[in-house]
Amino acid sequence: MSRQQYGKVVSYIEEGKRSGLRVLTGGGRPAGADMQQGFYVQPTVFAEVPTGRGLHWPTSQLNLNRYGQGVDLCLVSDEL
Secondary structure (H helix, E strand, C coil): CCHHHHHHHHHHHHHHHHCCCEEEECCCCCCCHHHCCCCCCCCCEEECCCCCCCCCCCCCCCCCCCCCCCCCCCCCCCCC
8 A cells, every 4th residue: 555545544544533433443553563664554344334424535435446455334134
């Protein structure tokens, strides 16, 4: 990941935190001396993201392309 892309990813995570989303895991730089030399971000999981709210400001669409891997998880109920 480039320095520029690292900045974008970190800004998405920080914006999520500022807007009140709860981080279940990740969201920072991985531990270890070897991880401090590059531009690495821990896999990050946000909880309770409101329906229709993505982490890609300002468009807030869940289906935008990301740098690297990303997964959107949505809970559904079989109850009507």
